[in-house]
Amino acid sequence: MLDLIVRNGTVVTPAGVEHVDIAVADGIIVGLFQSGHGEPPEAARTVDAAGLLVVPGGIDPHVHTNSVLPTAAESGIKCFGPDRVSEGAVHGGTTTLIDFAHWKPGEELWQSFERKGKEWSGSSYTDYALHGTFAQPEIPFEVLDQVPEVVAAGHGSFKVWMTNTTPTRPKQKTDVGHIWALMEKTAEAGAMLCVHGEDDDIVMYAYKRLQREQKTAVPYMPDAHNALSEQLSFQRVITLARHVGAPIYLMHVSAAEGIEAIREARGREQPVYGEVLPHYAYYTAEDYKRENGVIYHTYPSLKSAADRDAMWHSLVAGTLSTLATDGVCTDLDVKTRGQTILDATGGHAGVEVRMAVAYTEAVVRRGLPLNRFVDFTSANAAKIMGLYPHKGAIAVGSDADFALMETGLEWKITAADLHEADYTPWDGYEAAARNRLTVLRGQILVENGALRSPSPGGRLLKQSLSSDVASRPAC
Ligand SMILES: [Zn+2]
Ligand SMILES: [Zn+2]
Structure with missing residues (x-):
């Protein structure tokens, strides 16, 4: 049996925008099936993504944590x-x-x-x-x-x-x-x-x-x-x-x-x-x-x-x-x-x-x-x-990392909506989309604005650069 199936979403895959159900087992995408065609396979958890945009989980390649801030070096503030x-x-x-x-x-x-x-x-x-x-x-x-x-x-x-x-x-x-x-x-x-x-x-x-x-x-x-x-x-x-x-x-x-x-x-x-x-x-x-x-x-x-x-x-x-x-x-x-x-x-x-x-x-x-x-x-x-x-794609064999985003919104961002700090440089910005559900390796981490994961289970990833990316402007 599958661990998770994400059904009826508008899914962005490397092939384009598709209406497919995403089948997940052991943290990996094991199948993509046309939505609404036949009975879906059995899964421990089904997420209905109707009306939502399903994209690969975001990757932010440039963040700093626990750095001593140069301006606050004397106090050691990080x-x-x-x-x-x-x-x-x-x-x-x-x-x-x-x-x-x-x-x-x-x-x-x-x-x-x-x-x-x-x-x-x-x-x-x-x-x-x-x-x-x-x-x-x-x-x-x-x-x-x-x-x-x-x-x-x-x-x-x-x-x-x-x-x-x-x-x-x-x-x-x-x-x-x-x-x-x-x-x-x-x-x-x-x-x-x-x-x-x-x-x-x-x-x-x-x-x-x-x-x-x-x-x-x-x-x-x-x-x-x-x-x-x-x-x-x-x-x-x-x-x-x-x-x-x-x-x-x-x-x-x-x-x-x-x-x-x-x-x-x-x-x-x-x-x-x-x-x-x-x-x-x-x-x-x-x-x-x-x-x-x-x-x-x-x-x-x-x-x-x-x-x-x-x-x-x-x-x-x-x-x-x-x-x-x-x-x-x-x-x-x-x-x-x-x-x-x-x-x-x-x-x-x-x-x-x-x-x-x-x-x-x-x-x-x-x-x-x-x-x-x-x-x-x-x-x-x-x-x-x-x-x-492994990351960055909704494709068979890739890690099952997804963001399910609601679009067509007028979400006025305030720091009170967010979890990272007591301010945001985006205060008052009107966003047309908001993430509703986050999946990491098949595990639902965030659902309806609440953290579902009992403990932080993120893993260190191994990097291996393709010769294509190393040899020409590949993306
Ligand atoms: Zn930096
Ligand atoms: Zn820099």
Whole structure:
């Protein structure tokens, strides 16, 4: 007998939009049957999805948990942990999160994954994976040599920073020579290299100039974290990747110039992938001027209306591949503690509403087909981070991860509706869709707004990048 059958939904599969019943056993999709044709197979639990949109559980490939916030370093305040973030995620229909395992000098590379993995193990409602990160100017040769073994163990992505972000926070930039060395290792081992692309020289000079002119209020953020910096750093790292023959993933693309650099690279068939954040595709630098405008901020920065519009255009055109949140979940008092370009806390709450906002902006406001909505909320992240087709697809053999979304709504979002923080940068936003039921590996986690899962049962996922994704712009 089946464990679960989801009947009568409008289901987005890799083949298109279909009216199929989804049969699940042992956490896996074992069959897709035309709805309404013959008697459905017997199942321990039947969910009637009539009138609901059924999509692969969302994948957010960029969230931070338990990070000490640079602006609150002295007090040691951290953003929320996997328990809180994953609870918000499953309420919103996201079933996989990817966080960061920071390597520390003196330890072996596998130890950083083990340390971060312990924070997630037994604490997460979603499945999860970890990007290895190097927040050091130099990566020792012996650590570079450990890259193949951790990739073989299933950790298929790494991240580096090209800037220290602000003059005041702990250093995190890796020198380009060492990024080159790491890229050679990741490419050879078959892993993805994720990059925070900003030109450190430009950013740090801009800070000096702005401080001299006493222009340090948050609305000056785009002057410090500007489009030129994004363009220069993207061009530099793309050139490096072309030289090495490495696939790269550019996180939080914020400017039209950054998109153009990605478009050019993909035009040469280079495997370069770009990520948008929902608020970069909705808000602009004008929103920094609102009361508590810092709640809309994530590094690099919000830009102009033209940049914002370019984000959606690029998702439609397929130049950019994923919609991630760069989630740094805190309550409002922590998020608003820094009120200048020197101490503003980056990242914010947003994991929970990502799917609803994406549906509203992409499908309803811009008429994108449903399969494209699935691409950038789930399938592409799975492909780029080596989780496909276990994740990111409603197909026979894939993990039974679904979001059942009610559409045609006018849901005015308030923080009180949500589970991730006491504020939301999406307060008052009218969403046209809302997640109603979430399934992870065949288990119903959320139903009618309530958490059904007795305990967090998320698992660490093994990443394995396909040669297609590693060798050309495959999605
Ligand atoms: Zn970043
Ligand atoms: Zn981030």
